[in-house]
Amino acid sequence: MLHVIEPGLQTTLQGAPRRGHRHFGVAYSGPADPLSMALANRLVGNAGEATGLEITYGGFSAEARSPCSIALTGAHGGVSVNEVPASDHRTLHLSRGDQLQVRAPTSGTRCYLAIRGGFDAAVYLGSSSTYLPAGFGGLDGRSLQLGDDLIAPHAGPWDRQIETPHALRPVFLNAFALRACPSAETDTLPSKDVEMLFREKYTLGRQTSRMGVFLKGHPMQPRSDGMMKSVPVFPGTIQCPPSGDPIILLCDAQTTGGYPRIAHIARCDRHLLGQLRPGNSVRLIKRTPNAAVQDLRAKNALFQPWLGFDPI
């Protein structure tokens, strides 16, 4: 069991996405950076989508109330156990009373903590993932609070200690190049705007959430009358509202939207959306759907031997 001492800005339990319910308006949820979550789960011998913690902007600390094996991946500004620096991307064995601290990252946004056997969480519509807007999944559908006890019935200790191979540790900088395909309403943009979309360097806006992020700096002039009928949208959809600043949708994306869908982040790079932070520079690299499928195969092939499955 982990006892929460400092919950951080927004720490939630996340497991597999809640697939197959979008036609009831139910978002996928799940980790915003599922690759990092899968890498953390690997280090404690879990299935890739076992329920772990998504820690946003660090500032998290907890005490082990019983021996357990954990691992941390993703963005963080340092991990310590009893104030002694500890490694990320490596199995950590905590004894009863050990205090874990996860500091704020200097780049990237979300850190992932996996525990041997996964955390207990409220499964709703087939998934343990927390969806904050409707308050379901995870721990009472909310983010963690001081004093919460996180139950992990099979937490170990595990008899192994392993490390992510160095070549497979994602590094998050302050600039992101994201591959993207044109989408259904790309043609509603003037052609100069389409060229701009796949050429210019955007700055990530200050408003960010698990629902979406804004790309600022090069507003478009969508030729939409604002009366478009609502259409299905997904994580990765890039919408263009009347303001002209594109919005990239993330894992908690609404299921339908009324703005033109001007591009779609390729699945191979969608896991990176969970690590974007305000002020980062973002460039979109134009891909055809066929090229994006090849890109995905290539990235999965890189991680498959270590993880044992295609993580993205």
Add this chain to the structure above:
Amino acid sequence: MRARLTAVQIAEDVFEIAVDTPADAQRLALELRKIGLAEDVVAGINRVAVSFDPARHDQVMAWMDDLPQTVPTNEAPPPAVDIPIQYGGEFGPDLANVCAALGMTQAAFVDLHSSCTHAVDMIGFTPGFAYISGLPDSVSVPRLDMPRPRLIAGSVGISGALTGIYALAGPGGWPLIGHTSVCLFDKDRESPFLLAPLQTVRFVPI
């Protein structure tokens, strides 16, 4: 129904099929869901989107090339529902503006809205949010210039000629004309979603 259904790829893992009506969209979505190849099948008002695992790309491509060319009529929607609405007031702050834009008195608008037979075009946006049609096409209400940062669950809005009921508290961009006390989404209810697509809805002023 249009002569031929055609799937357009709108991402490397999403196809979309244009249809004519919400009923066509719902029925086609139901058919496509039965095949079980997709990760998700989402009906819009006049589209059906199919998201899939690109590892099954070739299989899905073959499937999309061989779409059913008629949409069968499925089982009847659930029985009609009456939804009580408190028009105007604290939780319908835009009623006066909406009526002014439409050139109607509030009484005439309430009478029109509550005398039409409506139907759920789709559920989407957030859990349980219902897009409901039934007002004549001559009614056309634009969205707010700036979405409200916060509204309460049960808020009833108008956009274009659609009525929308917010199932959750949260932000919202539709002008609000009233409020209902019925709960469209209750996670603890055996059937969490009150409304289903194509279901008939009557609004009852209170």
